[in-house]
Amino acid sequence: MSRADVRDEPAGEPAGGARDPLAHPGPGAARTPSPLWSFGLFRSELLTTFRRWRTLALLTVLAAVPVLVGIAVKIETSDGSSLGGGGGGGEGPAFISQISNNGLFLVFTALAATLPFFLPMAIGVVAGDAIAGESSAGTLRYLVVAPAGRSRLLLTKYATVVAFCLAATLVVAVSALAVGALLFPVGDLITISGTRITYAEGLGRALLIALVVAASLVGIAALGLFVSTLTGSGIAAMATTVGLLITVQILDQIPQLDALQPYFFSHYWLSFADVMREPVYWDDLVKNLGLQALYAAVFGSAAWARFTTKDITA
Known part of the structure; x- marks a missing residue:
């Protein structure tokens, strides 16, 4: 949120701050913001977030991953040989063997390469800093007395x-x-099921996969926001969120925990590959989206319960 949007204390309050508006707001303090004011708050927060150098650096790193993968594949196949791809199933690295035949497969490969760590790490950094960053900067106290409320x-x-x-x-x-x-060349492409689809349909499926991947991150976003309400240090919140991400990723690879793994937020992340089947295989996709909604509901509620009851001193 822009620092210019931090409202001054309402007129009529004692200059010395005799009453703490954060601790016990009086009955007359309740205000209902208009929808336009709420949209302005959201727009201001978006502009502030995307103007930060940290955010721009994260997006630059993410944009560089496909470039590096594409150059590596181009060099590897420059002599006319084909890449040894994954062995079927189409998940993650298996897409890489198809890049030299159709450049659209670089989209699927890049998303598979960034989803396990780079994308969620970037989300964890932004989410972890959302509340704790304002607290450490000393602006949170003034934001919550604005008409928006907590x-x-x-x-x-x-x-x-x-x-x-x-x-x-x-x-x-x-x-x-x-x-x-x-x-690389582009054109009609072959799905995991072996059927041929047009390039336009492939673009449509690429967009659908991107939306599925974005939806797969709402769980870690809610978790990061909850962690952000627990501390007044933005760095600590970001480090904790990324640490939890790494821990869950490790636990998801331990065979002895197979009974618990379907409940880890990262377990179904690579199910987006099922969009490239003909017909689309929806079972794991639906499980993934349902799991993300559950994490968003649980940790979003926990963040709300914590944030609306905590004492804010900064």
Whole structure:
């Protein structure tokens, strides 16, 4: 949120601050913001988030991943040989064997390469800093006395993080699409099921995959926002969120925990590959989206319960 949007204390309050508006607001303090004011708050928060150098650096790194993958594949196949891809199933690295035949597969490969760590790490950084960053900067106390109130401010913060999820995913997809078209041939493509679809339909499926990947990140976004309400240090919140991400990723690879793994937010992330089947295989996709909605509901509620009851001193 722009620092210019931090409202001064309402007229009529004692200059010395005899009453703490954050501790016990009087009955006359309740105000209902208009929808236009709420949209302005969201727009201001978006502009502030996407203007930060940290955010721009994260997006630049994400955009560079498809470039590096595309160049590596181009060099590897420059002598006319084909890449040894994954062995079927089409998940993750298996797409890489198809890039030299059709540049559109670079989109799927780049998303598979960034989803396990780079994308969620970027989301964790932005989400972890959402509330704790304002607290460490000393602006949170003034934001919550603005007409938005705590609940609306928290919802705006989460909406901004979700918007960043979509933006970060699209940056990877668009970068991969451009590099793929520049370095490799494009045209009709073969699905995992062996059927041929047109390039236009392939673009449509690439967009659908990008939306699925963005939706796959709303769980870690809610978790990061909850962690952000627990501390007044932005760095600590970001480090904790990324640490939890790494821990869950490790636990998801331990065979002895197979009974618990379907409940980890990262377990079904690579199910987006099922969009490239003919017909689309929806089972794991639906499980993934349902799991993300559950994480968003649980940790979003926990963040609301924590944020609306905590004492804010900074």
